[in-house]
Amino acid sequence: MSDLAAPNSIPGPRRRKRRFDAAHLALVAYVVLFVLFILAPLVVVVGSSFEPRELLRFPPQGLSLRWYYQALNSDLFVGAAWNSLIIAIFATLGALLLGVPAAYGLAxxxxxxxxxxSGLLNSPLLVPELVMGLALLQILAGLQIAxxxxxLTLGHILICLPYVVRTINSAIVGVDRSVEEAAxxxxxxxxxIYLTILLPIIRPALYAAILFSFLMSFDNAVLSLFLVSARTSTLPISVYNYVQYSLDPAIAAVSTLLMAVSVVALFTVSRLVPLDRIKQ
Amino acid sequence: MSLEQTSSRTAAAEPASVSVEGLRIGYGALEVVKGLDLRVAQGEIITLLGPSGCGKTTTLRAIAGFVSPSHGAIRLHGRDVTDIAPNKRNIGLVFQGYALFPHMSVFDNVAYGLRMRKVPAPEIRERVERALKLVKLERFAERRPRELSGGQQQRVAIARAVVIEPAVLLLDEPLSNLDAKLRHEMRVELRRLLKEMGIASIFVTHDQEEAIVLSDRVVLMNEGRIEQEGTPQTMYNRPGSLFAAAFLGQANFLRGTVASLGADGTAIIDIDGDRFQAQACGGLKAGAPATLVVKCERLRLDRSGRSQAQCTFEAANFLGPSVQLQCSFKGQRLVGLLPASTEGGAMLEPGAPVTLSWGEADGLIFPRAD
Structure with a gap:
């Protein structure tokens, strides 16, 4: 490692460069395939949403916003979207109100x-949503609650809770106890101390918890499947129901909008706090 | 320094800023502090010194209110605060890791305590600025703690603790996170600062040198009790026990038996046939096992002292300003710390005979348990 030995240990510049190129190409190929693997389904959905005709297909035969217009004017989708939004907001609030103090206590x-x-609070991650959904359905039926x-919001709080507890707990563990004592x-x-010291210090984790929680609720389908009724549905469930009867590009348009909501939420949070500072 | 220390000793007659009476603290079945009495006068700086686990930090945390004592009382200016919550005690605390608020500027860190006390904003600005000036950080008010060096962070912590004009300032190993050079500068600087502010202060440290430099009075703790307390000079020169002798400064411990007791407070110890006269400490009995304690720097490489030991030279280590001389005497180790200018030490061959001597007043004889 000494300065004197270094010049001898470096191979000739030509040989070194060629080896670097082969490795570099392999790396580029790997990254491109990786990105394609992630993006391909999204590209297909977004692409087929612009199809002007009646049939869902990729690549689209033209570019049209016809199905977006149709989706945004459909009472079915718009009503479900409002439900999803309201449920996601209140489920997130509920999960924060229950989860943040719990995370503090555990930490x-x-x-x-x-x-x-700790295990109990994380259990919604371990128990299959299918099982939880069935259980909740039985309880509601038993109590004769429609x-x-x-x-739906109460059910979603359950699945959001582990994300809040885990994110906030690890953030609080990282805050030196003596900082609270100093206050x-x-x-x-x-x-x-909570309002002026602890919560401001863990603000990045709070944003992360809000983001995860919101998206978990907004995109949830499995648990919701058991809790929706003919009158109240969520957006993912409406999409699911719709594909069972028709396969027109409206479904792609709605899916694209659903993704857009996630992207906007992610973008907003990353503007508030650099993503690499979000710990989980 | 000695003048200052004399004046603060007379201040002990004034009402105490802090007094701790019969303090006992236990964690479950384990008692960490086993009956402790302490008084700190206005403007006095004391140190709780001791090995880790001796209860010094626990005592400090009890005074701050983070630990509840099982027995005893803590008073600030005569007011009993034993059962009062930490945030209602008016005590300044400097944490070992400083515990600055990372999301606030230096100014807001220092202002925090005043804001909690609902001090009007203009007065907060004035007092924070004065405190920052005192610690020479007035130009760093808008910085975040992480943008400061360790020494600067420590000064912010001190400014934050003193700006509330606390009844007492507690400092928990405040210098331990600094590098050696800065630590040596800061302990002199810190003493000057505390004296300037005139706040009663209690330091916790395991570093005897720090305790000697910083404090008016050293309180040596051992296993939850006070082993000895006194001025740094007394503690260093007249340790009251073998534990105290071992804890302050570097010393030699030669094992022997008491040969006889003198009427003038001296005794003679027999170490394998050689006899030394020294100060008698504690209850010595003729014929009982005893230990002769001589500080390393009191040993001389000549025959000028009355007590002389014929040793075998082993090694000499150059330490810069001084030379450490390792010898063996009757199979026991004798280490001398001599000025580097001392002649002769470097020329000795291992195994060579050498005479080390010390003055009669430099030796202390303590009874030994075994």
Whole structure:
């Protein structure tokens, strides 16, 4: 490693360059294939949404916004989209209200059964949504409660909760305990410490938790399948129902809009905080 | 320094800024602090010194209110605060890792305590600026903590703690995260700063040198109790126990038995046939095992002292300003710390005979348990 030895250990410039080129080509090919693998389904969906005729196909036979117009004027899709939005917002709020204090407790206090509580809060990740959906359906039926936006929201809080708890918990673990003690020492009451010290410090994680939570709810289909009714549906479920009877490009247009919402949400959060600072 | 220390000793007659009475703290079955009494006068700087696990940090955290004592009382200017929440105690605390608020500017960090006290904004600005000036950081007010060096962060932590004009300032190993050179500068600087502000201060450290330089009074702790307390000079020159002798400074410990006791507070120790007269410390009994303690820097490489030991030279290590001389005496190790200018040490061959001597007042004889 010494300066003197270095010139001898470097191979001749020509040989080194050729080897670098072969490796470089392989790397480029790998990355291109990787990106294609991820993008291909999206490209197909977005592409076929511009199809002017009645049949879903890729590549499209022309470029038209006909199906976007149709989708945005369809009571079925628009009503479901509003439901999805309202449910996603309230499910996220609910998951934050329950999850942030829980994450704090898990991060800061050592109590009996701490591991069990942690496992319980993460269990919606482990239990198949199908099973959870069925269970919730049975409970609602048993209590004779009709499916509504409220029941959907409650169900979605369950699946959002683990994302909030995990994200916030690891952020709080990363905050030095003595910072909170310093604030107390300077005269801050507990609620002041949360508002002026802890929450501002973990702000990037809060944004991340909101993003994950919102998207988990907004895109959810499996759990929702059990909780929707003829009158209240969500956007993914409407798309699902629609494809069962017709395969026109409206479905691609709606899917493209659904993706657009995710992209906008992701973009907004990444503007608020660099994505690489989001810890999970 | 000695003048300053004399004046602060007389201040002990004034009402104490902090007093701790019969403090006991336990974690479950384990008692960490086992009955501790402490008084800190206005403007006095004291150090809680001791090995890790001796209860010094726990005591500090109890005064700050983060740990509840099982027994005893903590008073600030006579007011009992034992059961008062940390945020209602008016105590300044400088954390080991500084614990600055990373999302706030230096100004907002320092202003935090004043804002919690609902001090009017113009007064906050004035007081924060004064505090930052005191720690020479007035030009860094808008910076974030992570944009500052370790030494600067530490000064922000001090400014933040003193700006609220606390009854007492607690400092938990505040210098341990700095590099050696800065640490040596900061301990002198910190003492000057604390004296200038006149706030009663309690330092926690395991570094005896830091304790000696920084404080008016050193409180040596061992296993949850006070082992000895006194001025740095007393603690260094007149340790009250073998533990204290081992903890402050570098010393030699020669094992022997008490040969006889003198009437003038001296005793004679027998080490394998050689006899040395030295100061008697603690309850010595003729014939009982005892240890002779001599500080390394008190040893001389000549016959000028009355106590002389015929040793075998082993090695000499050059330390810069001084030379460390390793010898063996009757199978026990004797280490001398001599000025580097001392002649003769470097020329010795390992195994050569050498005479080390020390003054009668430099030796202390303690009873030994075994």
């Amino acid at each position: 800061r206090f050592d109590f009996k059964g701490r591991e069990a509580v 499916s509504s936006v409220l029941t 107390a020492n300077l005269g801050a009451a507990r609620w002041r």
